[in-house]
Every structure is written in C-alpha cells, then in structure tokens.
Amino acid sequence: MTKHVTRIDARFEALKKENRPALITFVTAGDPDPETSAQILSDLAKSGADIIELGMPFSDPMADGPAIQASSQRALKAGQNMIKTLQMVRDFRAHDNTTPIVLMGYYNPIYVYGNERFIKDAKAAGVDGLIVVDVPPEADDELCLPALTAGLNFIRLATPTTDKARLATVLKNTSGFVYYVSITGITGAAAPVVNDVHSQVKAIKAETPLPVVVGFGVRSGEQARAISKGADGVVVGSAIVSIIEKSLGAKGEATEGTRKGVAELVKELSLALSAD
Amino acid sequence: MATKSKKTAEAALNSYATGPDDRGFFGIFGGRFVAETLMPLILELERAYEAAKADPEFQRELDFLNLHYAGRPSPLYHAERMTAELGGAKIYFKREELNHTGSHKINNCLGQILLARRMGKKRIIAETGAGQHGVAVATVCAKYGMECEVYMGATDVERQAPNVARMALLGAKLNPVKSGAGTLKDAMNEALRDWVTNVRDTYYLIGTAAGPHPYPAMVRDFQAIIGHETRKQMMEAEGRLPDTIIACIGGGSNAIGIFHPFLDDKDVAIYGVEAGGHGIDVENGHAASMNGGSPGVLHGNRTYLLQDSDGQILEGHSISAGLDYPGVGPEHAWLKTIGRVTYVPATDKEALEALQFCTRLEGIIPALESSHALALVKKLAPTLGKDNLLVVNISGRGDKDLATVVKHLGMKI
Numbered sequence: 112m113t114k115h116v117t118r119i120d121a122r123f124e125a126l127k128k129e130n131r132p133a134l135i136t137f138v139t140a141g142d143p144d145p146e147t148s149a150q151i152l153s154d155l156a157k158s159g160a161d162i163i164e165l166g167m168p169f170s171d172p173m174a175d176g177p178a179i180q181a182s183s184q185r186a187l188k189a190g191q192n193m194i195k196t197l198q199m200v201r202d203f204r205a206h207d208n209t210t211p212i213v214l215m216g217y218y219n220p221i222y223v224y225g226n227e228r229f230i231k232d233a234k235a236a237g238v239d240g241l242i243v244v245d246v247p248p249e250a251d252d253e254l255c256l257p258a259l260t261a262g263l264n265f266i267r268l269a270t271p272t273t274d275k276a277r278l279a280t281v282l283k284n285t286s287g288f289v290y291y292v293s294i295t296g297i298t299g300a301a302a303p304v305v306n307d308v309h310s311q312v313k314a315i316k317a318e319t320p321l322p323v324v325v326g327f328g329v330r331s332g333e334q335a336r337a338i339s340k341g342a343d344g345v346v347v348g349s350a351i352v353s354i355i356e357k358s359l360g361a362k363g364e365a366t367e368g369t370r371k372g373v374a375e376l377v378k379e380l381s382l383a384l385s386a387d
Numbered sequence: 388m389a390t391k392s393k394k395t396a397e398a399a400l401n402s403y404a405t406g407p408d409d410r411g412f413f414g415i416f417g418g419r420f421v422a423e424t425l426m427p428l429i430l431e432l433e434r435a436y437e438a439a440k441a442d443p444e445f446q447r448e449l450d451f452l453n454l455h456y457a458g459r460p461s462p463l464y465h466a467e468r469m470t471a472e473l474g475g476a477k478i479y480f481k482r483e484e485l486n487h488t489g490s491h492k493i494n495n496c497l498g499q500i501l502l503a504r505r506m507g508k509k510r511i512i513a514e515t516g517a518g519q520h521g522v523a524v525a526t527v528c529a530k531y532g533m534e535c536e537v538y539m540g541a542t543d544v545e546r547q548a549p550n551v552a553r554m555a556l557l558g559a560k561l562n563p564v565k566s567g568a569g570t571l572k573d574a575m576n577e578a579l580r581d582w583v584t585n586v587r588d589t590y591y592l593i594g595t596a597a598g599p600h601p602y603p604a605m606v607r608d609f610q611a612i613i614g615h616e617t618r619k620q621m622m623e624a625e626g627r628l629p630d631t632i633i634a635c636i637g638g639g640s641n642a643i644g645i646f647h648p649f650l651d652d653k654d655v656a657i658y659g660v661e662a663g664g665h666g667i668d669v670e671n672g673h674a675a676s677m678n679g680g681s682p683g684v685l686h687g688n689r690t691y692l693l694q695d696s697d698g699q700i701l702e703g704h705s706i707s708a709g710l711d712y713p714g715v716g717p718e719h720a721w722l723k724t725i726g727r728v729t730y731v732p733a734t735d736k737e738a739l740e741a742l743q744f745c746t747r748l749e750g751i752i753p754a755l756e757s758s759h760a761l762a763l764v765k766k767l768a769p770t771l772g773k774d775n776l777l778v779v780n781i782s783g784r785g786d787k788d789l790a791t792v793v794k795h796l797g798m799k800i
Binding site: 168169170171172173174176180187192193217218219220221222223224244245246249250267268269270271272274277283292296297300337352 | 408416419420421422423424425426427428436567572576579580584585586587681682683684685686687689690694696697698699700749
C-alpha cells in the first residue's frame with residue numbers, strides 16, 4: 112500500500128540485479144556503550160551488511176533469548192534511550208545515505224515516546240522501516256497504518272504457526288519485506304531445519320511479491336548460505352551480539368576485539384552469501 | 388487509538404459489566420499485544436473458551452469441582468470483634484482463604500485446566516509470584532495427571548519456601564528465574580518465552596486477570612463466582628446488597644472476581660487496594676501501578692504500568708510477593724479511568740499492622756496480600772455508619788507469609 116520507495120525497496124531492487132540474497136544484521140543500539148555502538152553501526156555497512164536492524168533496547172524483551180536480553184540490559188545500563196537511538200540513526204545518515212535502517216523492538220518504549228511523535232522523528236532521522244514484535248495486525252490502526260502513511264516500511268513477522276488464512280492477515284499491510292521467523296521460539300535458539308524453512312518461504316512467496324527474509328537461529332556463513340536458498344535474505348542477530356558480549360573486558364567495557372570481532376563475522380557472512 | 392466497537396459504546400451507556408469489546412479492549416486498555424507466533428494460539432484459545440462457555444456440560448463439570456474439590460461456596464463471615472473494635476461499618480469477610488490450596492487462585496485454575504483438556508493440550512506452564520497460583524496450578528495438574536512447569540522469580544523462591552515445597556511435592560517442575568529482579572514480571576517473561584517455543588502442545592495457565600485477550604475476561608469469569616456467592620450470601624444474611632466492597636490488587640484477579648457482579652449496582656461503593664510498599668512517593672519503592680504509574684503495553688495488554696520516562700519497566704516493591712508486579716489487569720485500569728472503582732494504596736507497614744489486627748481479633752491469619760485490603764478496612768470502617776454493610780475479600784491465608792512476618796516484626800521463635 113505504500114507508494115513511497117524507501118531505501119529498503121531500492122536495496123532489494125539492486126540485490127535482485129546482482130542475484131544475491133541480502134545480509135541483514137541486527138545489533139542493539141547503545142550496546143555495549145553509545146560510542147562503540149555508533150562505530151559498530153558504521154562497521155556493519157562497510158563489512159557487507161545490506162540492511163541493518165537496530166534494536167531499540169527494552170527492559171522486558173519477551174521474544175528474545177539470553178544473548179539479546181543481555182545486550183538490551185548492557186545498552187540500558189550504559190544510558191541508552193529512544194532519543195539517543197534516533198540520534199544514532201541521524202549521525203549514521205550524515206555519512207551513509209543508502210544503507211537501509213530498520214528499527215526493531217517492542218511497543219512500550221514507542222507508545223510512551225508517543226506514536227505520532229515517534230513516527231515523525233524516526234522518519235526525520237533517516238529510519239526506513241519498523242519491526243515491532245508485539246503489535247499484531249489486529250492493532251494496525253495504532254502504529255502500522257500511520258507509519259505507512261508517513262513513508263516508513265512496516266515489516267511483519269510470519270512464523271511456523273502462521274497458517275494460510277493467517278498469512279493473508281499478516282501480509283495485508285506489510286511492506287518492505289516479510290521476515291520469516293524460522294523456528295517457534297526465541298531469538299538465538301536452536302538452528303532451524305533447512306528444508307522446512309525452504310518450503311515455508313516458498314509458501315509465503317506464493318502469496319506476496321515482497322522479498323522474504325529468514326531469521327532466528329542463524330549463526331554461521333555456511334548456515335546462512337544454506338538457509339538463504341530460495342529466500343531474499345538472511346537475518347543474523349544473536350551471533351553478532353554474542354561476539355560483542357564475549358569481547359568485553361572485566362568491567363563490561365569494549366575492547367579492541369569488540370569492533371574487530373563483529374566486522375570479521377559480518378565479512379564472513381557476506382562472503383558466504385556472495386559466493387556462487 | 389483503538390476504535391471502539393459498537394458493543395463498547397453501548398456498554399458505556401448502560402452497563403459497566405459487558406466488556407471487553409470483540410478485540411479484547413476495555414476502553415483503551417487490554418487488547419492482544421503479542422508476538423505473531425502466539426497470535427494463532429490466542430485466537431484459538433478465544434474460540435475454545437467461547438465454545439466452552441456455551442456448553443452446559445463444561446459449566447456442570449466446573450460446578451461439581453467447585454463444590455466437591457475446592458470446597459465452595461466459601462463462607463461469608465461476620466467479623467464481630469473487628470466490627471466492634473472499629474465502631475463503624477458491619478464487617479463481613481468473604482473467606483476465600485478457606486478454599487482448597489488456601490486462596491482464590493483455585494477458582495481460575497479449575498476453569499482453565501478443564502479448558503486445556505478440552506483443547507487437547509498435554510503440558511501446562513504458569514508463572515507465580517507468591518506461589519499461591521503455582522500451587523493451585525500444580526494441584527490441578529496433579530489431579531488430572533498433566534505435565535506442569537512453573538516459572539518463579541529467584542527472589543520469590545527464597546521468600547516463599549513453603550509454597551516451593553508444596554509445588555515440588557505436587558510433582559511440578561519449578562524453574563527459578565534469575566533475570567531482572569527475579570520477581571513475578573520476570574517469571575512472566577520467561578513463561579512467555581517457553582510458550583513461544585513450545586506453542587503446539589503447551590497451555591499457558593495465566594494466574595491473574597491480565598495478559599492478552601481473552602485471559603483478562605476469562606480469568607475474571609472464573610473468579611466472578613466470588614462476587615456471585617457474596618451477593619446471594621448477603622441477601623440471605625441481611626436481606627439486601629452490601630454497601631461497600633474492598634479487595635487487594637496485584638494483577639487484580641480476586642478483586643475483579645468480587646467486584647464484577649456488583650459493577651452495575653451503583654449504590655455499592657467499591658475499593659481496590661494496591662501495594663504502596665515504602666510509600667508511593669518513593670521511586671521504585673511500591674507496586675501501585677494505578678496510583679503511581681502510567682499507561683503502557685506489557686505482557687500482551689495495555690494497562691497502567693510502573694515505568695520510567697523512556698518506557699522501561701520498573702521492578703516495583705511490595706512486602707507481599709503476590710502484589711509485587713509492575714502492571715494491573717486492564718479491566719481495573721478501565722474502571723479506574725471511568726471512576727467506577729476507587730483505587731488506593733496501603734503501605735507494607737499498614738499491611739503488617741492489619742495482619743496482626745485481624746489475627747488477634749478474629750483468629751484468622753490473612754495473607755499479606757489480603758492484609759492490604761484489611762488496612763483499608765481499618766481506615767474506612769470507622770468513618771461509615773453502623774448500618775453500612777462492608778465486605779472485604781480475604782483472598783488467601785497467611786501461613787506462607789509467616790517467615791516474612793516474623794522477620795519484619797523481629798519476633799524470636
């Protein structure tokens with residue numbers, strides 16, 4: 112329904128010409144501290160991330176596993192909030208005007224910031240799309256429709272429990288791409304069964320012209336490559352966030368290995384997805 | 388904002404008791420704010436509950452269990468010495484603490500376990516704060532031979548040792564939750580994570596009138612037996628309805644249970660008592676989400692929450708583990724907004740005093756949760772006339788709280 116062409120639409124169009132799937136990377140804004148987090152954001156784009164999902168930290172991330180829970184806690188402890196997250200996007204846009212940024216998180220910090228104000232400020236900061244885990248299609252009037260009107264993509268999750276009838280509801284106001292959650296579970300949990308994923312992605316693609324990407328439980332280049340067959344992209348989150356966690360010093364401070372570790376993994380993932 | 392359906396618009400004119408609307412909203416509160424993995428399940432649950440409600444056999448089975456297993460009806464007891472001591476309203480106790488398992492929680496668990504069985508679910512999960520709900524869930528699972536896992540904050544596991552032992556004896560697997568402050572909110576997060584993971588065979592038996600639709604309405608319906616009995620018993624005892632009803636509020640299931648059948652009786656004054664902790668002016672020192680919080684979205688519903696200006700949820704504090712939750716059921720949030728129910732806080736100290744007051748005068752040791760309701764009785768009853776019929780819901784018994792009480796009173800045993 113969106114008439115606007117976003118950076119997300121442009122990026123998928125370009126990837127289609129290159130005939131390769133998108134590498135979508137997730138990090139939590141402000142993890143492990145605001146400064147390092149801003150640097151990581153730039154590194155992601157330079158290391159081969161095609162689209163960046165930037166997590167808005169929340170105290171109670173119900174759909175996330177231990178890795179992303181911990182990253183949210185680190186960011187909040189370091190003083191992250193919605194104003195800083197939006198500023199981080201604004202700063203990123205000053206030197207990168209093409210890499211799409213999707214803000215991902217839970218509804219409450221948005222609701223408390225004010226839905227209208229949030230959409231306006233996110234658009235002005237250079238955000239391209241939103242993934243809000245706990246706002247289902249049944250509540251589209253609250254956030255999804257105003258976001259679409261403002262020219263933001265609203266990206267929805269489809270899951271293994273989404274049957275055909277439900278899929279129509281999920282797809283109705285989705286734009287940008289469809290995010291297929293490959294397992295019933297939380298982020299960073301068990302690896303998905305590749306064949307099941309392929310048939311589910313095929314079923315979704317039969318119902319929508321939108322790109323379909325796969326996430327949850329993807330940890331390595333090899334796995335990303337296997338999962339991406341037949342899909343338009345792969346999301347990697349917990350694996351990146353875990354590298355940040357493992358790289359931290361005794362007091363939880365960023366070390367030399369923090370940025371380096373993230374960049375190396377993203378390069379490996381990018382290479383695996385580019386190889387024919 | 389949510390568009391009000393026709394049903395709600397009409398309800399607002401004629402009745403306080405017909406909510407929620409068909410999308411699960413009470414005014415702006417309630418709804419279904421959950422991850423997509425759970426949406427098909429929530430919708431299935433709603434259909435299954437509607438079918439069960441319409442099935443006389445389901446109600447017959449529940450009635451039978453309430454009578455023979457839970458020990459209902461619970462008595463409506465005239466607290467004569469407390470009445471004389473306070474010198475005002477005529478005080479009645481609704482004795483929910485006499486139910487099997489020692490609290491009102493069994494009412495909801497019996498209803499939901501029958502529903503889970505109808506739905507063919509094999510595994511039950513639940514969250515618990517004080518352990519009263521955990522014990523009630525473990526109890527009905529033992530009765531029906533179903534697998535049971537209970538999530539309980541690590542802090543609560545420590546301060547509610549007797550209930551932890553009861554759950555273990557009943558065969559439930561207890562999962563202590565260490566994230567956050569290790570209390571009820573964190574247990575609920577973890578239960579939701581379990582449900583998202585094991586969605587196909589698992590039934591989530593929520594213990595309070597909160598969470599995504601249809602839970603707030605369903606739990607209320609199962610708890611409304613408290614209010615229906617109270618009506619009938621008061622008619623028998625006094626030939627008329629009560630003038631004042633008081634109950635404590637954590638998530639608010641015992642309160643909505645006794646309130647709901649009286650919402651349209653406009654002459655009945657209704658009070659809910661929240662956990663005032665160290666005082667509602669103390670930041671993060673209380674669990675009074677309606678008196679000291681603001682609207683937000685958590686655990687599947689929009690309601691009043693304890694939160695900071697960035698929408699991060701605060702832990703809250705109460706001496707009572709069962710009230711130590713940063714939210715409240717959405718129907719209470721709505722009843723507060725429209726002014727039908729008056730919600731006030733009682734502090735830890737007031738609750739402890741009320742517990743002793745009740746124990747010495749009536750020989751009944753109430754739970755710390757229920758003691759919050761009694762704290763308001765102490766304040767309010769003397770200001771009311773002797774012809775004022777006051778009912779306070781004694782939602783649970785205090786045995787589980789003895790260690791906490793002994794510690795706070797500095798008693799030597």
